[in-house]
Every structure is written in structure tokens, then in C-alpha cells.
Amino acid sequence: MGEGSFWVSRPWPFSFNNRSNARSSFIWSPFFIKIITGTLSYSGIPNLESLKQLEPIPQWVYAMDNITHSFIVSFAVIGIVYALKPKLTWPLLAWPFHILLDFPFHTKEFFPVQLFWPLTSLSVDGISWSHPAVWYPNVAGIIMLFIFRYKKNLFNKL
Incomplete structure (x- = not known):
């Protein structure tokens, strides 16, 4: 050969x-x-306009977004899991923590986070993830995390 x-x-x-x-x-x-x-192809940072080109977004996507980004739903599920398997409750607290971190970065124009759905459609008009003040620090943080993890793994191998 x-x-x-x-x-x-x-x-x-x-x-x-x-x-x-x-x-x-x-x-x-x-x-x-x-x-x-x-x-x-690299066309720069993603922005709201590039995401809107994906329309029409199916209605089930909006429904799932409302369900998964609601404190009411998350704490109801956590309560049910606590009643059935209390040891699984601690990891599930990441869900409302995610909602807490996520809602300030959604605009009312594109996937507004309805915090207390289905009781109310209250949402906050936040700063879009594609805004440079949010995008660049987020990417920098991810890169620093990877560098930290890489160096930590190198140190552990010694």
C-alpha cells in the first residue's frame, strides 16, 4: 500500500x-x-436581524420558550421532584437560576421571557445577546473558562 x-x-x-x-x-x-x-462564512457577530431571517418560527417554539422560562413552571416541577426524589432537587435549581440569568438578555421584540407564565405575560425588555456590550464579554468569559480548564487539566496530569 x-x-x-x-x-x-x-x-x-x-x-x-x-x-x-x-x-x-x-x-x-x-x-x-x-x-x-x-x-x-463568517458574517460577524449574530444579531437580531439575522435571527429574524429564520421566521416564520413555529408557534410550538414560542410555547416551549414560555414553559421553560417560567418561574412558576420551574418551581412547580422542582416541587414535584422534591416530593418524589428529594436528592434530585439540588441540581434542578439550575433551571430557575438559568431563568434569572437569561431574562435580562431578551428583548420584547424577540422571545420575551414571560417570567410568571401562565399567570401573567409580564416580561422585561432587556438587552439583546447580540449587543456588543453583552456579546464580547460573554465570548471572552467562555474563552477564559476554556483556557482555565485546559491549564487545570495540564496541571493535573503532572
Whole structure:
């Protein structure tokens, strides 16, 4: 078997890594394929207008958003779970915590968070995630988190 058939016989993303790193190369392969084929497009940060192009958004999406972003629903579910399996309650508190962190970053124009649905349709007109004052610190925080986790893993291997 010649060198050419070696490259053809293996998926190319795996060719650049050893077997222990094959999983990560598989995850990155769509990104590299898009770079090579020229289909990777970057049009800047996502904004409200680019998301509105996805319309018409089905009504069930709005219904699910109301259900999953309501303190009433989240605490009702947590109460039911507490009655059945109290040990599972602590992780479920991430749900109302998510709502608490999420509602300031939704505008009334696009997916307003109805905090006390189905009792009221009260929502807050917040700052969009695509606003630079929110977007760049969010991305910077995610990058710092990955760097921290990467360095922590390197330290643990020593």
C-alpha cells in the first residue's frame, strides 16, 4: 500500500492525530471541511436581524420558550421532584437560576421571557445577546473558562 492510498483510506481529520486524540479531531472535522471547501462564512457577530431571517418560527417554539422560562413552571416541577426524589432537587435549581440569568438578555421584540407564565405575560425588555456590550464579554468569559480548564487539566496530569 503506497502513501497515497494511506491518505485516501483514512478520513483526513484523523490522519493528523494519534488515536488517543481521534475524538477531538472528529469534532473539529466539520470546521476544517468548511474551511477547505470554502463554505465557511463568517458574517460577524449574530444579531437580531439575522435571527429574524429564520421566521416564520413555529408557534410550538414560542410555547416551549414560555414553559421553560417560567418561574412558576420551574418551581412547580422542582416541587414535584422534591416530593418524589428529594436528592434530585439540588441540581434542578439550575433551571430557575438559568431563568434569572437569561431574562435580562431578551428583548420584547424577540422571545420575551414571560417570567410568571401562565399567570401573567409580564416580561422585561432587556438587552439583546447580540449587543456588543453583552456579546464580547460573554465570548471572552467562555474563552477564559476554556483556557482555565485546559491549564487545570495540564496541571493535573503532572
